[in-house]
Amino acid sequence: MFLKRLECSACGLEHEWSQLQNLCVSCNKPLFAIVDLAAASRTLTRETLQAREKSLWRYREVLPLPAGVEPVSLGEGGTPLLRAPKFADDVDLWVKDESSNPTQSFKARGMSVAVSMAKYLGASKLAVPSAGNAGGALAAYAARAGMEAHVFMPRDTPRANVVECRELGAHVPLIDGLIADCGAEIGRRKAHEGWFDMSTLKEPYRVEGKKTLGYELAEQLNWRLPDLILYPAGGGTGLIGMWKAFDEMEALGWIGKKRPRMFAVQAAGCAPIVRAFEDGEKTAAEFPDAQTIASGLRVPKAIGDFLMLKILRESNGGAIAVADGEMIHVAREVGAKEGLFICPEGGACFAALKQLRVAGKIASGERVVIFNTGSGIKYLEAYDPGLRG
Numbered sequence: 001m002f003l004k005r006l007e008c009s010a011c012g013l014e015h016e017w018s019q020l021q022n023l024c025v026s027c028n029k030p031l032f033a034i035v036d037l038a039a040a041s042r043t044l045t046r047e048t049l050q051a052r053e054k055s056l057w058r059y060r061e062v063l064p065l066p067a068g069v070e071p072v073s074l075g076e077g078g079t080p081l082l083r084a085p086k087f088a089d090d091v092d093l094w095v096k097d098e099s100s101n102p103t104q105s106f107k108a109r110g111m112s113v114a115v116s117m118a119k120y121l122g123a124s125k126l127a128v129p130s131a132g133n134a135g136g137a138l139a140a141y142a143a144r145a146g147m148e149a150h151v152f153m154p155r156d157t158p159r160a161n162v163v164e165c166r167e168l169g170a171h172v173p174l175i176d177g178l179i180a181d182c183g184a185e186i187g188r189r190k191a192h193e194g195w196f197d198m199s200t201l202k203e204p205y206r207v208e209g210k211k212t213l214g215y216e217l218a219e220q221l222n223w224r225l226p227d228l229i230l231y232p233a234g235g236g237t238g239l240i241g242m243w244k245a246f247d248e249m250e251a252l253g254w255i256g257k258k259r260p261r262m263f264a265v266q267a268a269g270c271a272p273i274v275r276a277f278e279d280g281e282k283t284a285a286e287f288p289d290a291q292t293i294a295s296g297l298r299v300p301k302a303i304g305d306f307l308m309l310k311i312l313r314e315s316n317g318g319a320i321a322v323a324d325g326e327m328i329h330v331a332r333e334v335g336a337k338e339g340l341f342i343c344p345e346g347g348a349c350f351a352a353l354k355q356l357r358v359a360g361k362i363a364s365g366e367r368v369v370i371f372n373t374g375s376g377i378k379y380l381e382a383y384d385p386g387l388r389g
C-alpha cells in the first residue's frame with residue numbers, strides 16, 4: 001500500500017491514516033489521502049492495468065488498504081462508457097453508466113473502499129445519513145463485511161431505497177427532515193452508540209473510491225480526457241474525487257495538463273452550488289426549503305462546497321440548475337433514444353447539455369461525458385406519479 005498520510009484539504013494539517021479519522025481536528029474540513037505515487041508507479045502502469053480485474057480494485061496501488069488485506073467488494077466499478085449519438089449528434093457525447101454497479105449506483109465505489117478501510121481500522125458499527133443511494137450501498141457493503149449499518153434517511157426518501165436498506169439488514173431510522181437533519185442526529189448519538197460516521201467527505205475514503213471514476217474514464221478514452229464533464233452534484237464527492245484522480249494521473253505521467261471543463265448540475269429546487277458560483281462566492285450558503293425528486297441532489301449544504309467551487313472555476317466550467325419536470329422529460333427521451341433507464345440526477349445532466357448548447361457554451365464536435373450516476377428503477381414514484389403514496 002502506498003498511502004502515506006491524510007492531509008486536511010483546507011489547512012494542510014497532517015493526520016495519521018492508521019486510525020479511524022473523520023474531519024480535520026483543527027478546522028473541521030475534509031481530509032484527503034496522500035499517496036506515494038512514485039512508489040505506486042513501480043507496479044502500476046498503463047500497461048500492467050490491461051491484464052487486471054475489471055473492478056475498481058484494479059487501481060489498488062493508488063487506493064488505501066494495505067496489500068494482502070482482502071477488500072470488501074461486490075464487483076464495483078468497471079462500468080461501461082457508452083456513446084449517445086441519437087441524443088445529440090452535434091457533439092461527441094458519451095455516458096458513463098454507473099447503474100450497473102452493485103446496488104445500482106456509483107455510491108458503491110465509495111462504500112467499497114470506505115467500508116474496507118473502516119473494517120481494517122477496527123470499526124464495527126457504521127452510520128450514514130442518506131438521501132437515497134448511499135444508504136443502500138452502505139447497507140450492502142456492511143452486510144458483506146459482517147458489520148452493523150445504521151442508515152438515517154429523510155422520511156420521504158424514494159421507497160426503493162428504504163426497502164433496499166432494510167432487506168440488506170440495515171437499521172433504517174426515518175427522520176422528519178432533510179439529509180442535514182439525519183447527519184445531525186448521527187452526530188448527536190454516535191459517541192454513545194459507538195458508530196463510525198461514514199458521511200461523505202466526513203471520512204477520508206469514500207472520495208478515494210469515487211476517484212476511480214476519473215481513472216476509469218481516462219483509461220476508457222485511451223488516456224485523453226474529454227473536453228467537458230457534466231456531473232450531478234449533491235455532496236460533490238465524485239467531482240472532487242475525479243479532480244484528485246486527474247492530478248494523480250498527471251503525476252504518474254499518464255495524462256497531460258489539460259483538464260475537462262467541469263460542470264456541476266443541480267436541481268432548481270436545491271441549487272446551493274449554482275447560486276454560489278453565480279455570486280462569485282468561495283463557499284455556498286445553505287439552500288432554503290430544498291425540494292427535488294432527484295433525491296441525490298437534495299443536499300442543501302455540502303461540506304465540500306469550497307472544493308467544488310474551486311474546481312468549477314479552475315477548470316473554466318460552471319454550474320447549472322435544472323427543473324424537476326425537465327429532468328423527467330429528458331430522461332424519457334434518453335430512455336427511448338438510447339436504451340438507458342437513467343436516474344433523474346442523470347436526466348438533469350442531459351437537460352444541462354441542452355442548456356449549454358443553446359447558450360453556445362459547447363462547440364460542435366466537442367467531446368462531452370455525462371455521468372448517469374444510478375438506475376431509474378429506484379425512482380418509480382418520480383417517473384410514475386400514480387405510485388406516490
Ligand SMILES: Cc1ncc(COP(=O)(O)O)c(C=O)c1O
Nearest residue numbers: 133234235236237238296373374
Ligand atoms: C444517483 C445520484 N446521483 C448523484 C448524487 C450526488 O453525488 P455526490 O455526493 O457525489 O455529489 C447522488 C447522491 O446521493 C445520487 O444518489
Ligand SMILES: [Zn+2]
Nearest residue numbers: 008011024027
Ligand atoms: Zn484543517
